[in-house]
Amino acid sequence: MGKAERDNGKAIQRLRGVGLRPTRQRVELAGVLFKGEDRHVTAESLYEEASQQGLRISLATVYNTLHQFTHAGLLRQVVVDAARGYFDTNTGDHQHFFLEDEGALIDIPGDQISVAGVPTPPAGLTVDRVDVVVRVKRA
Amino acid sequence: MGKAERDNGKAIQRLRGVGLRPTRQRVELAGVLFKGEDRHVTAESLYEEASQQGLRISLATVYNTLHQFTHAGLLRQVVVDAARGYFDTNTGDHQHFFLEDEGALIDIPGDQISVAGVPTPPAGLTVDRVDVVVRVKRA
DNA sequence: TCAATAGTTTAGAATTACTCTAAACTATTT
DNA sequence: AAATAGTTTAGAGTAATTCTAAACTATTGA
Numbered sequence: 001m002g003k004a005e006r007d008n009g010k011a012i013q014r015l016r017g018v019g020l021r022p023t024r025q026r027v028e029l030a031g032v033l034f035k036g037e038d039r040h041v042t043a044e045s046l047y048e049e050a051s052q053q054g055l056r057i058s059l060a061t062v063y064n065t066l067h068q069f070t071h072a073g074l075l076r077q078v079v080v081d082a083a084r085g086y087f088d089t090n091t092g093d094h095q096h097f098f099l100e101d102e103g104a105l106i107d108i109p110g111d112q113i114s115v116a117g118v119p120t121p122p123a124g125l126t127v128d129r130v131d132v133v134v135r136v137k138r139a
Numbered sequence: 140m141g142k143a144e145r146d147n148g149k150a151i152q153r154l155r156g157v158g159l160r161p162t163r164q165r166v167e168l169a170g171v172l173f174k175g176e177d178r179h180v181t182a183e184s185l186y187e188e189a190s191q192q193g194l195r196i197s198l199a200t201v202y203n204t205l206h207q208f209t210h211a212g213l214l215r216q217v218v219v220d221a222a223r224g225y226f227d228t229n230t231g232d233h234q235h236f237f238l239e240d241e242g243a244l245i246d247i248p249g250d251q252i253s254v255a256g257v258p259t260p261p262a263g264l265t266v267d268r269v270d271v272v273v274r275v276k277r278a
Numbered sequence: 279t280c281a282a283t284a285g286t287t288t289a290g291a292a293t294t295a296c297t298c299t300a301a302a303c304t305a306t307t308t
Numbered sequence: 309a310a311a312t313a314g315t316t317t318a319g320a321g322t323a324a325t326t327c328t329a330a331a332c333t334a335t336t337g338a
Contacts, residue, residue, distance in 0.1 A: 021305060023315060043296080058317050063296065079272075082216070082224040083325090084295065097260060100267065108258055117252045118273055121236060125275040128239065132271050133218075134257055136264040160334060162286060182325080197288050202325065221295090223324065 018072035028055045029065050033075070038090040040078065040105040041066075046087075078105060080133050095132040108134065157211035167194045168204050172214070177229035179217065179244040180205075185226075217244060219272050234271040247273065 011030035015022040032050055033039070041049075047062045066087050069075040078086040080098040086105060088096075093110030115130055150169035154161040171189055172178070180188075186201045205226050208214040217225040219237040225244060227235075232249030254269055 021314065023305075025316070060297080060318080061316055064316080077221075079221050080218060082218050082221070085221040097264075099261075099264065106261065112258055113254065113256045115252065115254050115271060119247060119251060121273070121275040122238075122245065124278055125236075125238065126278045128274040128276050130271065130273050132254060132269065134260070134269050135267040136260040137267050139263055139265045160285065162334070164287070183323095199289080199326080200287055203287080 014074070018074060020068060020072055025055075025057045025061050026065055026068075028057065029062065030069075030074075033069075033089050038088070038107065040086050040088050042084050042086055044084070079131070080105065080135075095134070097134045097136055100135055100137045108132075153213070157213060159207060159211055164194075164196050164200050165204055165207075167196065168201065169208075169213075172208075172228050177227070177246065179225050179227050181223050181225055183223070218270070219244065219274075234273070236273045236275055239274055239276045247271075 008027055011027045012022040014030060015026055020026060029050065043063050043066055047059045050057050066075060070077050073091060075087045075089060076091045078088050078096060080086060081103060090107055095108040095113050097106040097108060113132055115132060118130060121127055147166055150166045151161040153169060154165055159165060168189060182202050182205055186198045189196050205214065209216050209226065212230060214226045214228060215230045217227050217235060219225060220242060229246055234247040234252050236245040236247060252271060254271060257269060260266055
């Protein structure tokens, strides 16, 4: 059994674990997303990357899959740019630098940054998440 | 001199102060935006509000004006939703609750919330702004 | 005061990111 | 291996926003 197959095996387990049927497209995208280090992608960037690797997959499926992975807790959506949606393979507690000039994201570990003094939300509402975005640009 | 004229006078001064030619459209939108309390608008919501007040203005001009006001420091853009852009008349130091169910924003005073431990940005970059978004939903 | 000019507005077309539809396809179940 | 339940896809559709270029208006300078 080659390396590719082992990796595929892992992706398949992961998908089954969250109740997603391991179709070719999902397994391949999981392979691209979760192979190495944590990363940030947009639907378009992932579609291009997959296409360049020779994976046959439609853009609509990339969108579907990103949302399914997000609902399943495999990805997290990051809102930093009104123009496009970013997805992060790091679903743990952390925050982001956003490089406005390039549209790139860099993780900030969750134990490094701390937010104090968040007021109680209006009645009937609960805090879902506290997002911190450190917007940086060329000096 | 009636109230409307005084208000217009103020809006005109304000626009000249930031180097924007006080056209009818800009003066009228400034009137709507800066008349009372701080507020959050989208291009579409401002366009509808202006239209209902009988102001003749195109949607394209509302978009242009929101961006010009933002560059001039009269407004601040708030990115909380990948689907639409929000503009805030409060340009001071503060943060936001975002009510995910309704798409509404509520200000959190800047002296109430504090962010510690923001790491030094990568070389060649400086911090433009630190945004905190407290996402809340129905309990 | 009034033309010249420089900047502004606008309708409508264009663009971008994303979603929808329904027919073809595939994983799973029986 | 057929039935079924879920998935993928091309292409159309949508929503927010930007672009274009012609008409318009505020400002400038004589």
